[in-house]
Amino acid sequence: MPNNQFVVIGIGQFGEAIARSLSKKGAEVMAIDKSQEKIDYIANDVAYAVALDSTDKNALISQNIQNYDAVVIAIGEDFEELLLTAVNLIELNIKRIIVRAKGKVNRLILEKLGLKEIFSPEFEVGKVVAERLLNPSIVNVLDLPDGYVITEIKAPKSIIGQTLESIKLREAYNINLVTIRNEAEEVKGNKIVQTQHITGVPQADTVIGEHDYIIVFGSAKDVEKFIDINS
Numbered sequence: 001m002p003n004n005q006f007v008v009i010g011i012g013q014f015g016e017a018i019a020r021s022l023s024k025k026g027a028e029v030m031a032i033d034k035s036q037e038k039i040d041y042i043a044n045d046v047a048y049a050v051a052l053d054s055t056d057k058n059a060l061i062s063q064n065i066q067n068y069d070a071v072v073i074a075i076g077e078d079f080e081e082l083l084l085t086a087v088n089l090i091e092l093n094i095k096r097i098i099v100r101a102k103g104k105v106n107r108l109i110l111e112k113l114g115l116k117e118i119f120s121p122e123f124e125v126g127k128v129v130a131e132r133l134l135n136p137s138i139v140n141v142l143d144l145p146d147g148y149v150i151t152e153i154k155a156p157k158s159i160i161g162q163t164l165e166s167i168k169l170r171e172a173y174n175i176n177l178v179t180i181r182n183e184a185e186e187v188k189g190n191k192i193v194q195t196q197h198i199t200g201v202p203q204a205d206t207v208i209g210e211h212d213y214i215i216v217f218g219s220a221k222d223v224e225k226f227i228d229i230n231s
Helices: 013-024 036-045 057-061 079-091 104-112 125-134 169-173 220-230
Strands: 005-009 028-033 048-051 070-073 097-100 117-119 138-143 148-154 176-188 191-198 212-219
Touching: 005 013, 013 028, 013 036, 013 148, 013 176, 013 212, 028 036, 036 048, 057 079, 070 079, 079 097, 079 104, 104 117, 148 220, 169 176, 169 220, 212 220
Parallel strands: 005 028, 005 070, 028 048, 070 097, 097 117
Antiparallel strands: 138 148, 148 212, 176 191, 176 212
């Protein structure tokens, strides 16, 4: 099999972002989740989308998972499910396993299993605070292996009012847009409340608004370059 073939297990917020970003970079991605609804949602944006129980080793074997370059375990809430999945992958001698850990205890357990590539949004809070102190436009950072990041950025003034096609994030900066989060005030009853909305999968004619936050995927250096040029 050629390079750049990945499996993402767990299509929640992080798993979906990783799967979509890898696909946009030209990788062949298999998305796995036990929820048929989540699989149906992402099916058109990845090469393969399969609903199965990743704690069932035979189910994983049936998908030839051992032939892929790497497997990302992005299961968020059920640590037992994540752990059993990790054990299955270890027993199948998967070439490269990248796993999400929720908290220090979970991270420690995964390290004891011998897993080396562990990403933990909760564990990286200190880094996120430091990033925000250095650059207030950065809202959140998720570190990924090999120097890649998923970063949420307050839309710079220089791109507000422009379409994604005219900004040319991929061509000019070598980064991919995952989605757009919008904050707004709405009147509900007699109260003004803060609301948030996700664009979903933005299109080329999507216009960046004043209250938008863009969530991008790319190398840390390329994301920093984009922020420096547009700040």
